[in-house]
Amino acid sequence: EPEVTQTPSHQVTQMGQEVILRCVPISNHLYFYWYRQILGQKVEFLVSFYNNEISEKSEIFDDQFSVERPDGSNFTLKIRSTKLEDSAMYFCASKPELSNNEQFFGPGTRLTVL
Amino acid sequence: AQRVTQPEKLLSVFKGAPVELKCNYSYSGSPELFWYVQYSRQRLQLLLRHISRESIKGFTADLNKGETSFHLKKPFAQEEDSAMYYCALIRRGNYGGSQGNLIFGKGTKLSVKP
Numbered sequence: 001e002p003e004v005t006q007t008p009s010h011q012v013t014q015m016g017q018e019v020i021l022r023c024v025p026i027s028n029h030l031y032f033y034w035y036r037q038i039l040g041q042k043v044e045f046l047v048s049f050y051n052n053e054i055s056e057k058s059e060i061f062d063d064q065f066s067v068e069r070p071d072g073s074n075f076t077l078k079i080r081s082t083k084l085e086d087s088a089m090y091f092c093a094s095k096p097e098l099s100n101n102e103q104f105f106g107p108g109t110r111l112t113v114l
Numbered sequence: 115a116q117r118v119t120q121p122e123k124l125l126s127v128f129k130g131a132p133v134e135l136k137c138n139y140s141y142s143g144s145p146e147l148f149w150y151v152q153y154s155r156q157r158l159q160l161l162l163r164h165i166s167r168e169s170i171k172g173f174t175a176d177l178n179k180g181e182t183s184f185h186l187k188k189p190f191a192q193e194e195d196s197a198m199y200y201c202a203l204i205r206r207g208n209y210g211g212s213q214g215n216l217i218f219g220k221g222t223k224l225s226v227k228p
Contacts, residue, residue: 004157033215043158043200045215056215091158093216101146101204103216105158 002026004106006092012112016081021109023075023092032075033093033103034067036060043091049075082113116141118201120219127191128227135186135222137175137201145203147177147184148216152198161186161199171195191226198223 005024013019025032034046047067048055054067066078075094079086089110093103117140127133139145149161162170164177164184175186184201201219 035216042220043202043216043218045217048215058215102148102160102163104160105150107157 006106010110021077025094029094031095035091036088038088118219126225133191137184148202150200
């Protein structure tokens with residue numbers, strides 16, 4: 001069964017550095033999402049993406065964040081200058097079509113900012 | 115404000131006992147409700163959704179619009195049910211579909227003891 005994949009599984013970086021988190025959504029899916037979960041807190045929405053543009057973003061998704069779908073398969077989240085508070089688990093999700101609201105999640109990338 | 119509340123952080127039961135994981139929501143509109151489950155070291159995966167009205171792995175959940183609740187129930191818990199359970203909602207569009215994001219509760223850790 002096809003699955004969403006994410007790389008790396010764990011990323012450690014220094015404060016102020018740029019990081020790129022990578023996701024490969026399920027191949028025929030059209031809607032893409034990033035969520036994050038700070039340790040001990042709830043899963044929070046960051047951004048949704050459809051038809052090569054951002055559909056919606058939360059207030060967490062400030063100018064330090066960007067998303068891209070550089071080719072037909074990858075969906076990336078870039079954090080330009082990481083802060084300590086960006087340490088979290090980042091989940092990518094996708095769904096096939098508008099009418100089906102089930103989102104399929106990747107295994108997550110644990111980002112640790114030192 | 116849109117909000118999902120799971121009042122119990124941890125629920126511990128013995129094998130064979132009934133289990134109920136509580137979920138209340140606050141949303142002005144017509145949401146679709148979900149239960150996602152995350153087994154140890156695995157990804158978030160959909161357990162069930164209110165529109166399908168089905169039982170998965172013995173779990174059921176009924177949407178109670180009057181009480182704005184979507185509690186998850188199972189009559190006889192099994193050890194393999196031990197996991198994190200997240201209640202979530204999504205804003206439904208005009209025809210049921212949505213580009214929108216999932217709004218999650220904080221999750222309840224279910225521990226089923228032998």
